[in-house]
Amino acid sequence: MQTIERTTTTFPWQQLARCKGVDPEVFHPAPEEDGHDAKQICTLCPVREACLEHALSAREKFGVWGGYTERERRREIRRRRRSA
Numbered sequence: 001m002q003t004i005e006r007t008t009t010t011f012p013w014q015q016l017a018r019c020k021g022v023d024p025e026v027f028h029p030a031p032e033e034d035g036h037d038a039k040q041i042c043t044l045c046p047v048r049e050a051c052l053e054h055a056l057s058a059r060e061k062f063g064v065w066g067g068y069t070e071r072e073r074r075r076e077i078r079r080r081r082r083s084a
């Protein structure tokens with residue numbers, strides 16, 4: 001597993017990330033917030049799927065990735081486990 005910094009381009013798909021140059025704070029909402037502003041950016045991101053798959057496989061613990069908050073990613077992992 002590898003945790004990446006959003007400001008770097010560790011993986012090729014990050015070159016096309018719509019969040020490049022956006023204040024990282026937007027993607028790290030407080031736990032009680034739903035990450036609406038980040039999700040709005042992710043919605044039209046051309047690498048959303050790759051981003052989400054990375055976050056799920058790397059078990060990214062913080063922030064919004066692929067339009068999913070930490071809680072939503074945990075839920076998605078559980079859903080996939082159940083349907084496997």
Ligand code: SF4
Binds near residue numbers: 014020042046049052
């Ligand atoms: S899906 Fe969202 S967090 Fe992932 S690269 Fe795109 S804009 Fe950034």
